[in-house]
Amino acid sequence: MKLRLGMIGGGQGAFIGAVHRIAARIDDEYELVCGAFSSNAEKSKASGVLLGLSADRVYTSYTELIEKEKQLPEDQRVQVISIVTPNHVHFDPAKAALENGFHVVLDKPMTFSLAEAKELEKVVAASGKLFCLTHTYTGYPMVKEAKQLIKAGKLGAIRKVYVEYPQGWLSSFLEGDDNKQASWRTDPGKSGIAGAMGDIGTHAFNLAEYVTGLEVTQICADINVVVPGRKLDDDGAALLKFNNGASGVLTATQIAAGEENNVKIRVYGEKGGLEWHQSDANSLTLMYTDKPMEVWRTGGGYTSSFAQHNTRTPAGHPEGYLEAFANLYRNFALTVKAGLEGKEATAEEQDYPGIQEGVRGMAFIENVIASGKSDKKWTEFTI
Amino acid sequence: MKLRLGMIGGGQGAFIGAVHRIAARIDDEYELVCGAFSSNAEKSKASGVLLGLSADRVYTSYTELIEKEKQLPEDQRVQVISIVTPNHVHFDPAKAALENGFHVVLDKPMTFSLAEAKELEKVVAASGKLFCLTHTYTGYPMVKEAKQLIKAGKLGAIRKVYVEYPQGWLSSFLEGDDNKQASWRTDPGKSGIAGAMGDIGTHAFNLAEYVTGLEVTQICADINVVVPGRKLDDDGAALLKFNNGASGVLTATQIAAGEENNVKIRVYGEKGGLEWHQSDANSLTLMYTDKPMEVWRTGGGYTSSFAQHNTRTPAGHPEGYLEAFANLYRNFALTVKAGLEGKEATAEEQDYPGIQEGVRGMAFIENVIASGKSDKKWTEFTI
Amino acid sequence: MKLRLGMIGGGQGAFIGAVHRIAARIDDEYELVCGAFSSNAEKSKASGVLLGLSADRVYTSYTELIEKEKQLPEDQRVQVISIVTPNHVHFDPAKAALENGFHVVLDKPMTFSLAEAKELEKVVAASGKLFCLTHTYTGYPMVKEAKQLIKAGKLGAIRKVYVEYPQGWLSSFLEGDDNKQASWRTDPGKSGIAGAMGDIGTHAFNLAEYVTGLEVTQICADINVVVPGRKLDDDGAALLKFNNGASGVLTATQIAAGEENNVKIRVYGEKGGLEWHQSDANSLTLMYTDKPMEVWRTGGGYTSSFAQHNTRTPAGHPEGYLEAFANLYRNFALTVKAGLEGKEATAEEQDYPGIQEGVRGMAFIENVIASGKSDKKWTEFTI
Amino acid sequence: MKLRLGMIGGGQGAFIGAVHRIAARIDDEYELVCGAFSSNAEKSKASGVLLGLSADRVYTSYTELIEKEKQLPEDQRVQVISIVTPNHVHFDPAKAALENGFHVVLDKPMTFSLAEAKELEKVVAASGKLFCLTHTYTGYPMVKEAKQLIKAGKLGAIRKVYVEYPQGWLSSFLEGDDNKQASWRTDPGKSGIAGAMGDIGTHAFNLAEYVTGLEVTQICADINVVVPGRKLDDDGAALLKFNNGASGVLTATQIAAGEENNVKIRVYGEKGGLEWHQSDANSLTLMYTDKPMEVWRTGGGYTSSFAQHNTRTPAGHPEGYLEAFANLYRNFALTVKAGLEGKEATAEEQDYPGIQEGVRGMAFIENVIASGKSDKKWTEFTI
Structure with a gap:
């Protein structure tokens, strides 16, 4: 049984919408049944046709989508938006969808502001619906393995965390050209108070908290607008303190010319350390003071149930970004289905980012930007 | 418009059938409409149900599938099998499908014997239908880039080719246990005259000919059965001569304990060399005698139209094995659709392995096994 | 002609003394003629004997060494200490050596305090003698290449610098055992006000300023004592501002369990970026927004005169840490010899760290520790 | 006490002579006291002066060197040539040196022909002197570790060996220019019957036998002269059989344009495999079918006494080619000294290549060239 999926946004030319659709297709857990792909009616229709939807289920606004879908018989109506x-x-749209009885998958960062995030948290709770936030990198099998190994005490108490997200694509004033991605991502009216910190800093932040199981408590940030004329930060670094006393460093930049998307995390505890980076996403390096380094690999028979649950191919056949993304969709589907069947989803199935991660991500944005403007060294991480 | 896809084989528990289905889904060019997933009727039905097929289009044999589908109206009938x-x-089944008017996607090695392969070549020609053989590794963007760079003369005349496919999964007598994959792949009645040489040697052979654009003309092979009790080769190496005078070495083994699937090719010409290997599939290394090495990357704006056509995500978001596989399916679909629309598919779209590659692959198997048994050093590569 | 070399410190069991001696031997520019290897007379003698010195030139203090050597004929007397x-x-000892007419090679960090450093700067100037500070990592050919490429504008104006020195060897309370290296390096009476920041933070700082040609102007540091009972910092991170407006991040830690000595630098400018790290010391990666990455290699015929001058073996025969160290000694020797011959040493020969680097390194220590204690975010980098 | 070292060959402009001298200096076990650096008297003198030798111990022929040195008092006379x-x-010169009572270090390949090699074996035996052949790559700590791990059964019985030595420097007809290295190495009158197979093929062969502890028993070779006009092979590949039934592949080429000197070995046994390559010389990768890969590192406290004995610096400070070479010199010196002191050198000290390795290397050359010319597939490895 496939879940009936609808989409808001993601019309022709959009980047992340296409990624979401591939992710939803890979494991055959969803069937795309409707969409409001663009506020431009023609564009929305054209996008829907290309996707093979019947014309009557292509809408021009999320409000129309929700209203019309609600009128459909329950066994035809969209289930996940x-x-x-x-x-x-x-x-x-997230609020409307949840309040009208639909489960929601939402791209990150979760909202425009922390206030909205906290409001959405209440909406989710009140709705009883399920909610998934697409922090892609936590979908990688070896990122899940890292979390499980740390949780099991393999590294001892955590002392140091380095997390980084270097990009170079905004090294020049792309928003001056007709670059759709650059334009909205550097526009405070569309992105919110942060540029790089919102777009990729939140990924780094989420990765650090997910892998370590710790929470950031203090931030000291250097936030920069490097490219002249840009309206939002395109570079930043933050010193971090965690709730167990560990410290860390987070960097996120979009002006590291030549860098692609090599998001990377390193964590060190009393007994050893680990490293994962996206450019070798199927490897997880563990290091120790007294024995050889180990390279754990996606598909290895020795990996945890969490890693194996999120792996499709035999070791050595690399799974990539789309599979990581698909893991979020698949786990969310399995959890939704378990609910429909009145069962409890397994821990592995429930291991996808949700509303809590979204609230903390938005708090990260507000705190890191506040710290960037402050003369005081440490800013308390408040929500 | 999606092509209607049917599947023969690939029931529950099969490895490669699931891979084919994911590959067909990723780019939304196909809709699975029917299947004969197993010769066991119950198992076939169960598999079909899980895949969401209507029960009347789940068959218990390929003959039934072909017969019944032919009776369906043209706009419902399966198009690609x-x-x-x-x-x-x-x-x-391939012959039957083609002769009854269906396009065919076939897993490698193409047939049980070279004789069958040559017969199938005639069938394809007579049918006027399209045919795709799933040599996955040629679907990687950076493998395509390698081919294009060599074709453009970037390395000068080719002199040396090293290609290897190391696996370790058959290091022990797995077929003695109840291992389905190991059992049929080491069974001469199911695999043919070759084990490793057929299963992965053909991939290496195909990769070498695809990337260089050359043809093997002579082989000198050492073929081994390493694990006691095994009925087919699990290891081999071959010295090669190519039609331009270049030489090469091909190795394929399933007893390299600890190896996963790091298929790798290195090619050297008068002016430089290149290397690609699956464990870093989105990089292509070019090297020169007089300037720095270069690392070309999937998604790079400087890559060829062939690489870009086969890329979905921005550089640095790794695409993997399933995307490479999907590229075969997508290109085949685009070529089929162009035909349906009376258009010529582009060179990029037509760049998928077909019947010629299949015949040469089967010739490789027969020649390499013959060479392995011969006391003579060089065996002419005959078809 | 070899320069006559004397050594103060570096008796049996010392780590860095042995490294200095190998470095001095590799290129045959020095002959060790005397030493005061230990304040323990017997140990000093024993060390000297093992090194093949004549007993009358093994001393028990630097004062004795200087006094006695001065009495020797000029053509026998030590030249470099x-x-x-x-x-x-x-x-x-550095002051005494310089003031008594000897050239000096000094291990880093240069002195116990910044005040001493500034005093030593005056001593050097007044003495007219030459001075070398052994910041080893600037001796690597590919680090020199990085500097030259940036100087030549290959990356455009520099915008971002990441430099890191991760170690794990002080993850436990080694100074509680009888570990000589750990004991003095964590002892404020011997190391000064800083532990990790002095021992390896200065290397990272020096590397950043050397490669970029920029100067740090502001620091915001998080300085930690992680291992209970330790008296000096064993971990730290600092946000940096440079004199051209670029920003950076420096991390240095001795509690990253499992890390060896993979010092690493990444620099990004308007047009591209570069990366060098010690674990692949003979490679320098250049990356661009619009063309393939390049890997420049030690020994490449295309490298600068600075890289080639510091390379001994054909490309692909790795040169390591000892060769990098030897490059400092060799360049210093060539500069000393040029002076003896009344010639100007070449720019390549004069490219070794000296008193300026020492003063700035000590200023780094004082500023970074002060920043670590401050509630203010930014500390001006003052000397 | 330093051993008194003399050198035959290695005058100004020679490559390998300078490498030998650095190797001999690094560990301070030798003092260069005499040499016959060139058959050109002036060049020999000039070379000697540059090296700081007294003029009366710079000779114009090896016969003069041996004759004159023999007349010196025993405590001044050269000890190792x-x-x-x-x-x-x-x-x-090797024969003369041994027969006149000197220990000998000889560059590889050992002799001009196998006949000479077998003769030299007798000379060594009769002389009672020690003999070292400089197969550099066996001097790397991680190569030694590989041997020890295999010897200890870590991989189980060995089944497959891949060894390769790819170079690109002879991709063009360098010997047509005034390139000294290229000229003699491609001249049958100076190199013998083999080019690439003698120069680097012997290294690969030696590495395979050293690491595995096995002996090659059969060869099937493809030997090529790729560059037009060249007089000796510049490329080759050989299928191998070992005395325990294992098989292997050896490749050595000098026309792999863009390759430096990345000699590499991979060995697979029943339980796992290992890989070492010179471009990451301080790492040794172990892989298993049932647990994570391991990366063993030079300097790791967990490494064998053989690795540790051949390591100078803490882990992470890379040791390179010159240190590997120095390990041969150092171990030979320690063995010579033990003899002088009437003691037995340790197993670690005696672990350097000697006359046996030289005879087998020359046999490899003759067998591989013979196989290259043969129509028969397998050539017995005969000595």
Whole structure:
């Protein structure tokens, strides 16, 4: 049985919408049944046709989508709604979808502001519906393995965390050209108060908290607008303190010319350390003071149930970004289905980012930007 | 418009059938409409149900599938049939499908014997239908880039080719246990005259000919059965001569304990060399005698139209094995569709392995095994 | 003609003294003629004997060494004195050596305090003697290449610098055992006000300023004592501002369990970026927004005169840490010899760290520790 | 106490002579006291002066060197003679040196022919002197570790060996220019019957036998002269059989354009495999079918006494080619000294290549060239 999926945003030319659709298709857990792909009616229709939808289920607004779908018989009606619009159009459709009985998948960062995030948290709770936030990198099998190994005490108490997300694509003033991605991501009216920190800093932040199981408590940030004329930060670094006393460093930049998307995390504890980076996503390096380094690999028979549950191919056949993304969709589907069947989803199935991660991500944005403007060294991480 | 896809083989528990289905889904060019997933009727039905097929289009044999589908109206009838059975059940269903008007996707090695392959070549020609053989590794963007760079003369005339496919999974007598994959792949009645040489040696051979654009003309092979009790080769190496005078070395083994699937090719010409290997599939290394090495990357704006056509995500978001596989399916679909629309598919779209590659692959198997048994050093590569 | 070399410190069991001696031997520019290897007379003698010195030129103190050597005929007298004692015994012997007419090689960090460093700067100037500080990593050919490429504008104006020095060897309370290296390096009476920041933070700082040609102007540091009972910092991170407006991040830690000595630098400018790390010391990666990455290699015929001058073996025969160290000694020798011959040493020969680097390194220590204690975010980098 | 070292060959402009001298200096076990650096008297003198030798111990021929040195008092006379001439001038000076009571270090390949090698074996035996052949790559700590791990059964019985030595420097007809290295190495009158197979094929062969502890028993070779006009092979590949039934592949080429000197070995046994390559010389990768890969590192506290004995610096400070070479010199010196002191050298000290390795290396050359010319597949490895 496939879940009936609808999409808000993601019309022709959009980047992340296409990624969401591939991710939803890979494991055959969803069937795309409707969408409001663009506020431009023609564009929305054209996008829907290309996707093979019947014309009557292609809408021009999320409100129309929700209203019309609600009128459909329960066994035809959309069940899960994916929202892949720019940040300023996250909260309203998510709230509407949840309040009208639909499960929601939402792209990150979760909302336009922390206030919206906290409001959405209440909406989710009140709705009783399920909610998934697409922090892709936590979908990688070896990222899940890292979390499980740390949880099992393999490294001892955690002392140091380095997390980084280097990009170079905004090294020049792309938003001056007709670059759709650059334009909205550097526009405070669409992205919110942060640029790089919102777009990729939140990924780094989420990765650090997910892998370590710790929470950031203090931030000291250096936030920069490097490219002249840009309206939002395109570079930043933050010193971090965690709730167990560990410290860390987070960097996120979009002006590291030549860098692609090599998001990377390193964590060190009393007994050893580990490293994962996206450019070798199927390897997880463990290191020790007294024995050889180990390289754990996606597909290895020795990996945890969490890693194996999120692996499709035999070791050595690399799984990539789309499979990591698909893991979020698949786990969310399995959890939704378990609910429909009145069962409890397994821990592995429930291991996808949700509303808590979204609230903390938005708090990260507000705190890191506040710290960047402050003369004081440490800013308390408040929500 | 999606192409209607049927599948022969690939029931529950099969490895490669699931891979084919994911590959067909990723780009949304196909809709699975029917299947004969197993010769066991119950198992076939169960598999079909899990895949969401209507029960009346789940068959228990390829003959039934072809017969029944032919009776359906043209706009409902399956258009492309994927055959994912063990080698001994390739020729008959492929021939039947083609002769009854269906396009065919066939897993490698193409047939049980070279004789069958040559016969199938005639069948394809006579049918006027399209045919795709799933040599996955040629679907990687950076493998395509390698081919294009060599074709453009970037390395000068080719002098040396090293290609290897190391696996370790058959290091022990797995077929003695109840291991389905190991059992049929080491069974001469199902795999044919070759084990490792057929299963992965053909991939290496195909990769070498695809990337260089050359043809092997002579072989000198050392073929081994390493694990006691095994019935087919699990290891081999071959010295090669190519039609331009270049020489090469091909190795394929399933007893390199600890190796996963790091298929790798290195090619050297008068002016430089290149290297690609699956464990870093999105990089292509070019090296020169007089300037720095270069690392070309999937998604790079500087890559060829062939690489870019086969890339979905921005550089640095790794695409893997399933995307490479999907590229075969997508290109085949685009070529089929162009035909349906009376258009010529582009060179990029037509760049998928076909019947010629299949015949040469089967010739490789027969020649390499013959060479392995010969006391003479060089065996002419004959078809 | 070999320069006559003397050594202060570096008796049996010392680590860095042995490294200095190998470095001095590799290129045959020095002959070790005398030493005061230990304040323990017997140990000093024993060390000298093992090194093949004549007994009358093995001394028990640096004062004795200087006094006695001065009495020797000019053509027998030591010419260059290497000082390889712990930090608290740097200034006095260096001052005495310089003021008595000897050239000096000194291990880093230069002195016990910034005040001493500034005093030593005056001593050097007044003495007219030459001075070398052994910041080893700037001796690597590919680090020199990085500097030259940036100087030539290959990356455009520099915007971002990441430099890191991760170690794990002080993850436990080694100084509680009888570990000589750990004991003095964590002892404020011997190391000064800083532990990790002095021992390896100065290397990272020096590397950043050397490669970029920029100067740090502001620091915001998080300085930690992680291992209970330790008296000096064993971990730290600092946000940096440079004199051209670029920003950076420096991390240095000795509690990253499992890390060896993979010092690493990444620099990004308007047009591209570069990366060098010690674990692949003979490679320098250049990356661009619009063309393939390049890997420049030690020994490449295309490298600069600076890289080639510091390379001994054909490309692909790795040169390592000892060769990098030897490059400092060799360049210093060539510069000393040029002076003896009344010639100007070449730019390549003069490219070794000296008194300026030492003063700035000590200023780094004082500023980074002050910042670590401050509630203010930014500390001006003052000397 | 330093051993008194003399050198035959290695005058100004020679490559390998300078490498030998650095190797001999690094560990301070030798003092260069005399040499016959060139058959050109002036060049020999000039070379000697540059090396700081007294003029009366710089000779113009090896016969003069041996004759004159024999007349010196025993405590001044040279003790170890290094011979670094082209291959055709190996046997005579080595024989003369041994027969006159000197220990010998000889560059590889050992002699001009196998006949000479077998003769030299007798000379060594009769002389009672010690003999070292400089197969550099066996001097790397991680190569030694590989041997020890295999010896200890870590991989189980060995089944497959891949060894390769790819170079690109002879991709063009360098010997047509005034390139000294290229000229003698491609000249049958100086190199013998083999080019690439003698120069680097012997290294690969030696590495395979050293690491595995096995002996090659059969060869099937493809030997090529790729560059037009060249007189000796510049490329080759050989299928191998070992005395325990294992098989292997050896490749050595000098026309792999863009390759440096990345000699590499991979060995697989019943339980796992290992890989070492020179471009990451301080790492040794172990892989298993049932647990994570391990990366063993030079300097790791967990490494064998053989690895640790051949390591100078803490882990992470890379040791390279010159240190590997120095390990041969150092171990030979320690063995010579033990003899002088009437003691037995340790197993670690005696672990350097000697006359047996030299005879087998020359047999490899003759067998592989014979196989290359043969129509028969397998050539017995005969000595």
